Structure formats: C-alpha cells, structure tokens
Amino acid sequence: MIMKxxxxxxxxxxxxxxGVGGLNIMNEIHKILPMENIVYFADxxxxxxxxxxxxxxxxxxRKISFFLVKKKVKLIVIACNTASIxxxxxxxxxxxxxxxxxxxxxxxxxxxxKNMKIGIIGTEATVNSNLYVNKINKIAKYNVYQQAxxxxxxxxxxxxxxxxxxxxxxxxxxxxxxxxxxxTLILGCTxxxxxxxxxxxxxxxxxxxxxxxKYMAQEVLNVLKKKSLISENRFKxxxxxxxxxxxxxEKKFKNTYYKLFNKKIFNVKKVNLEDM
Amino acid sequence: MIMKxxxxxxxxxxxxxxGVGGLNIMNEIHKILPMENIVYFADxxxxxxxxxxxxxxxxxxRKISFFLVKKKVKLIVIACNTASIxxxxxxxxxxxxxxxxxxxxxxxxxxxxKNMKIGIIGTEATVNSNLYVNKINKIAKYNVYQQAxxxxxxxxxxxxxxxxxxxxxxxxxxxxxxxxxxxTLILGCTxxxxxxxxxxxxxxxxxxxxxxxKYMAQEVLNVLKKKSLISENRFKxxxxxxxxxxxxxEKKFKNTYYKLFNKKIFNVKKVNLEDM
Numbered sequence: 006m007i008m009k010x011x012x013x014x015x016x017x018x019x020x021x022x023x024g025v026g027g028l029n030i031m032n033e034i035h036k037i038l039p040m041e042n043i044v045y046f047a048d049x050x051x052x053x054x055x056x057x058x059x060x061x062x063x064x065x066x067r068k069i070s071f072f073l074v075k076k077k078v079k080l081i082v083i084a085c086n087t088a089s090i091x092x093x094x095x096x097x098x099x100x101x102x103x104x105x106x107x108x109x110x111x112x113x114x115x116x117x118x119k120n121m122k123i124g125i126i127g128t129e130a131t132v133n134s135n136l137y138v139n140k141i142n143k144i145a146k147y148n149v150y151q152q153a154x155x156x157x158x159x160x161x162x163x164x165x166x167x168x169x170x171x172x173x174x175x176x177x178x179x180x181x182x183x184x185x186x187x188x189t190l191i192l193g194c195t196x197x198x199x200x201x202x203x204x205x206x207x208x209x210x211x212x213x214x215x216x217x218x219k220y221m222a223q224e225v226l227n228v229l230k231k232k233s234l235i236s237e238n239r240f241k242x243x244x245x246x247x248x249x250x251x252x253x254x255e256k257k258f259k260n261t262y263y264k265l266f267n268k269k270i271f272n273v274k275k276v277n278l279e280d281m
Numbered sequence: 282m283i284m285k286x287x288x289x290x291x292x293x294x295x296x297x298x299x300g301v302g303g304l305n306i307m308n309e310i311h312k313i314l315p316m317e318n319i320v321y322f323a324d325x326x327x328x329x330x331x332x333x334x335x336x337x338x339x340x341x342x343r344k345i346s347f348f349l350v351k352k353k354v355k356l357i358v359i360a361c362n363t364a365s366i367x368x369x370x371x372x373x374x375x376x377x378x379x380x381x382x383x384x385x386x387x388x389x390x391x392x393x394x395k396n397m398k399i400g401i402i403g404t405e406a407t408v409n410s411n412l413y414v415n416k417i418n419k420i421a422k423y424n425v426y427q428q429a430x431x432x433x434x435x436x437x438x439x440x441x442x443x444x445x446x447x448x449x450x451x452x453x454x455x456x457x458x459x460x461x462x463x464x465t466l467i468l469g470c471t472x473x474x475x476x477x478x479x480x481x482x483x484x485x486x487x488x489x490x491x492x493x494x495k496y497m498a499q500e501v502l503n504v505l506k507k508k509s510l511i512s513e514n515r516f517k518x519x520x521x522x523x524x525x526x527x528x529x530x531e532k533k534f535k536n537t538y539y540k541l542f543n544k545k546i547f548n549v550k551k552v553n554l555e556d557m
Contacts, residue, residue: 050337051327058529061326129533159435170449177446253334257405 015236017042017246018225019078021069023054024162025261026195027084030106033222034082035247038229040238043247044076050253050278053158054087055128055194062130066092068278070099072250079234080104082221086194087130102228109220110191111140117213118189121147124182127193129153137193150185154178154197161196164264167203175200175207183208191215199265252278291512293318293522294501295354297345299330300438301537302471303360306382309498310358311523314505316514318522320352326529326554329434330363331404331470338406342368344554346375348526355510356380358497362470363406378504385496386467387416393489394465397423400458403469405429413469426461430454430473437472440540443479451476451483459484467491475541528554 018034020027024047031045046069048054054062066088073081080102083089089105096103114123125137132153141149156174165171182190190212192198198218205214229235238245251258255273262270294310296303300323307321322345324330330338342364349357356378359365365381372379390399401413408429417425432450441447458466466488468474474494481490505511514521527534531549538546 050333052332056328056530056533057326061529155439156435156441159432163431165432170446170453173446173449253337254332257332 013077013079014234015042015238016077016079017044017248019044019046019073019076019081020084021046021048021066021073021081021088022084022195023048023052023088024158024196025258025265026158026161026198027082028262028265029198029218030082030084030195030221031247033218034225035245037222037226038236040236040245042236042245044073044078045247045249046073047249047251047258048278049251049258052162053128054085055130055155055158057087057130059091059130062088062091063095065278066096070096070103072276072278074099074101080225080228082225084195084221086217087128090131090134090136102232104221104224104228106195106217106221107136107140109224110193110215110217111137111144113220114189114191114215115141115144115147117215118147120186120188121145122185122187122189123147123149124185124187124190125149125151125193126154126157126178126182126190126197127151128158129155131193137191150182150187152178152182154194157200158194158196161199161265162261164261166199166265171200171203172207175203179204179208183210187212189213189215192217247272249273250276252276289353289355290510291318291514292353292355293320293524295320295322295349295352295357296360297322297324297342297349297357297364298360298471299324299328299364300434300472301534301541302434302437302474303358304538304541305474305492305494306358306360306471306497307523309494310501311521313498313502314512316512316521318512319524320349320354321523321525322349323525323527323534324554325527325534328438329404330361331406331431331434333363333406335367335406338364338367339371341554342372346372346379348552348554350375350377352524356501356504358501360471360497362493363404366407366410366412378508380497380500380504382471382493382497383412383416385500386469386491386493387413387420389496390465390467390491391417391420391423393491394423396462396464397421398461398463398465399423399425400461400463400466401425401427401469402430402433402454402458402466402473403427404434405431407469413467426458426463428454428458430470433476434470434472437475437541438537440537442475442541447476447479448483451479455480455484459486463488465489465491468493523548525549526552528552
C-alpha cells in the first residue's frame with residue numbers, strides 16, 4: 006500500500022481563548038499571514054478562566070485542543086494567559102506545535118525595560134501562579150511587580166473598553182504599580198489588549214506596554230516557517246477562511262464582536278464542549 | 282420488617298446560587314429560623330449563570346439539587362433568579378419542596394406599586410426570558426420595564442458593593458428606568474441585594490425596592506409550617522449548623538465573604554460538581 010502524502014500546510018491555524026480575548030491575536034495573525042485559514046474557539050461557557058483552579062483549566066484546555074485537532078489544525082495558539090500558564094507544558098505531548106503567550110511577552114519585556122522595573126497585570130490565577138515573576142527571575146535580576154485586575158475581563162466581554170468607568174477602574178488597579186515607577190507593563194491577559202488605548206490614556210507616563218497580540222503573530226510566523234507549515238495558498242487572494250466556535254451564547258459573542266470591532270461577524274457556531 | 286419512622290424535620294434547608302448572591306437569603310432565613318440547619322452550595326466554577334444557556338442552567342441546577350438531596354436537605358431554595366426561571370418547573374418532580382425567587386418578588390411588587398410602573402433589573406438570561414413581564418401581565422395590566430445589568434454580578438463577586446465605580450455603573454444602568462418614572466424596582470438577581478444601599482443612594486427618588494432575600498425567608502417559613510417541617514430543635518440554642526460548599530476556589534469565596542460581611546467564615550468546602 007502506498008501511503009498518501011497528506012500535505013498539512015494548508016490546514017488551518019487553531020486559536021483558543023476563554024472568550025473574545027484572543028481575537029486581537031487572531032487579527033494580527035491574519036494581518037501578517039492573510040492566506041492562512043483560522044479556526045478560533047472561545048470557551049464562553051466557562052468564562053472567566055482567571056478565577057478557576059489549575060486542574061479545571063488543564064481539563065478545559067485538553068478538551069478544546071482535542072476539538073481543534075479534530076478540525077485538522079496544524080498548530081495551536083493558546084491565546085489565553087491563564088491557560089498558557091497551566092496547560093502549555095502538559096500539552097507539549099500533542100503532535101502539532103503548541104504556542105503559549107507567556108514566553109514572547111517575557112522576552113520583549115526584558116528587552117524593553119531600562120530601569121529593570123517590570124509591571125504585570127493579569128487575572129487572579131495568573132498573578133497567583135507567580136509564573137511571570139519566576140520566569141523573568143531565571144533570566145535576569147529584574148524587579149517584577151504584579152497586580153490582579155479581575156474586573157477587566159467582564160468589561161471587555163461586555164464590549165466596554167473606554168469611558169468613565171474604565172478610567173476609574175484602571176486608576177484603581179494601576180495606582181500602586183505606577184507609584185513604583187515601572188517603565189514596562191506586560192498585559193498578562195489577552196483581553197487587556199482591548200484596553201490598551203484606555204491604559205495609555207490613563208497612565209500618562211512613558212511606559213512600554215507589552216501586548217501579546219503583536220508578538221504572538223510573529224511567533225506563529227516563525228514556527229510555521231521553521232516547520233515548513235506555511236500555507237501554499239499564499240499567492241491566492243481571498244482564499245483563507247475564518248471559523249469561530251463558541252461553547253455558549255453565540256448571540257452575545259456576535260454582539261460583543263460588533264462593539265469591539267464595529268463590524269458584524271456571521272460565522273460563529275455553538276458547539277458542546279462535553280460532546281467533543 | 283418494621284419501617285423506621287425517619288423524622289426529616291431536623292434535616293437541613295438547602296440553598297444554592299451561582300456564587301455569593303444567595304448569602305443574604307441564607308442570613309434572612311437564619312434570622313427568622315435560627316434553629317434550622319442550612320447547607321449552602323455556591324457554583325463558583327460555573328459563575329456567572331446570567332450569560333449561560335437555558336439547557337446548561339437546567340443541567341447545573343439538577344446536579345446541584347442531587348448533591349443537596351444527598352446531604353439530606355428537606356427543602357431547596359433556588360436562590361438564583363436565572364436558575365429559578367429555567368429550572369424550577371422542571372425540578373418540581375423532586376420529592377422535597379423546591380422554592381424559586383421569582384413568585385414572591387412578583388407578588389410584593391404588584392402589592393407595592395401605585396403607578397403600575399414596575400422596573401426589573403437582572404442578568405441577561407433573566408431579562409431575555411421575559412418571565413417576569415409575562416408573569417406580571419397574567420395577573421394585572423402593569424407597565425413592566427426591564428434592564429440587564431451584566432456587570433453587577435462580577436462586582437459583587439469581587440466584594441465591591443459601593444464607591445465611585447459602583448455609582449457610575451448604577452447611573453449607567455438605571456438611567457432609562459428612572460426616566461420612565463417607575464415607582465417599584467425588583468432586584469431580579471440575588472447578587473443585587475448587596476447593592477441595595479448603593480442603589481438607594483443613587484436613585485434619589487422614592488422607589489420601593491423589592492429585595493428577594495426578605496420575601497424568600499418568609500416563604501421558607503410558610504412552607505415549612507404548612508408541610509410540618511419546622512425543626513424540633515427550635516427551643517435549643519446554638520444548635521443549628523451552617524455548611525457551605527463551593528465548586529471552585531474556596532479561598533476567593535472566603536475573601537469575598539469577608540469583604541461583604543466584614544467577618545470571617547471558615548466552614549467552606551470545595552466539592553467537584555462532576556463527581557456528584
């Protein structure tokens with residue numbers, strides 16, 4: 006029997022997050038790799054991840070990755086910091102490349118910071134894990150300060166990313182970090198990318214904001230190149246597809262998408278995480 | 282074989298909610314029925330319920346009720362509006378009494394309102410179900426206005442129930458209801474009981490606020506009396522126990538409890554909802 010030589014290059018890139026947080030990463034990937042197909046999974050049923058236990062996050066990450074593998078993805082981006090922290094190492098057994106959002110952010114934060122005072126904002130689970138602090142400390146002696154911002158995710162999921170309330174909450178959460186005089190701030194949760202403008206407006210000082218979206222897209226490009234997984238459709242225009250799956254409430258996802266990007270999205274399908 | 286005559290009167294009352302929302306109901310029950318034992322279940326793993334689908338809410342309510350029945354409760358209070366709306370009718374097959382929070386609130390709202398303009402604030406699931414509106418309209422021709430307030434639950438779960446941010450959000454959500462000149466406001470989510478003071482402060486007009494906590498405790502007393510289920514320990518002091526179970530993150534639950542009530546709680550145990 007002659008084995009078929011199945012080319013997986015044209016298979017989609019898989020991305021998952023608890024909700025809309027990874028959409029900026031998705032858009033950045035689409036920007037630099039417009040010919041790549043993308044399957045995005047938002048675990049809206051189990052949102053927010055930031056207050057869940059390690060075991061639960063690992064269990065969910067596994068189930069979602071199985072789902073994405075069934076959709077024949079060639080690479081998975083864990084576009085959620087909490088899931089990256091707890092699940093990435095465990096999921097390295099999957100045969101396709103798995104990319105988390107932590108390492109690229111750490112790399113660029115270390116390169117950017119001049120006074121060696123780095124601030125990190127993230128979910129409670131991310132902050133309590135101390136992973137950023139430990140990873141940075143393994144590389145160099147930086148002063149690393151953390152702040153959990155548990156209300157940012159609910160606001161972004163409501164599509165509220167600027168205005169009075171956001172200003173007040175940012176001031177409340179960022180106050181102590183800014184007093185310490187950090188010169189670099191890691192957005193340790195992909196949802197926070199949507200608050201970047203509001204953060205810049207309220208911080209007022211010159212601070213390097215490390216946004217995972219930008220760095221992750223670059224990382225995906227590097228890995229695809231290295232593993233010869235770049236789509237062969239790169240010269241065909243309008244070829245790539247984008248499919249979005251949610252585990253709950255596709256209507257709300259569409260509404261939030263509209264609020265965040267000011268454009269409608271149609272191809273959102275609900276799937277049952279338990280049936281995967 | 283002689284069947285043992287098992288007296289269930291001294292069995293505990295079961296209460297469940299997605300999080301801390303039902304704690305006010307629990308406290309009100311304890312106030313008027315201090316001799317009753319109570320088992321409280323907070324489904325913190327699946328919080329918030331307000332953005333979940335009907336099927337998921339029914340599935341979770343069933344699992345939790347099974348858990349409470351195993352704990353030998355004699356009555357279950359569904360201390361969550363979203364769960365009451367979707368699950369109460371289905372759960373009527375359980376052999377023990379099941380009480381939801383909707384009907385008592387409607388009864389008292391109708392009795393209180395003079396201008397027949399009733400406002401309802403609740404989660405998205407509650408508002409989208411239209412159950413309050415339909416139920417009120419079956420009884421009398423009232424003008425009923427609804428407003429979803431999806432950010433209230435995350436704030437209460439963080440233990441933030443007053444201050445600048447809460448004032449701004451209340452104004453944002455309540456603005457249109459107050460312009461309509463409602464004279465009665467149903468707190469259509471048990472979490473909102475914690476915001477009662479802040480709501481009164483910001484509303485500024487004279488409005489009857491219908492808080493489920495008070496009415497539910499009275500309803501529990503009525504049903505226990507009617508079914509002869511009042512505990513026989515009513516003359517024994519300090520007899521009753523309170524047990525709290527959560528499906529995730531007991532530490533956070535304890536912290537929020539402390540922020541909300543300014544006192545510590547110790548007897549909080551984590552259980553796995555999937556193992557029930």
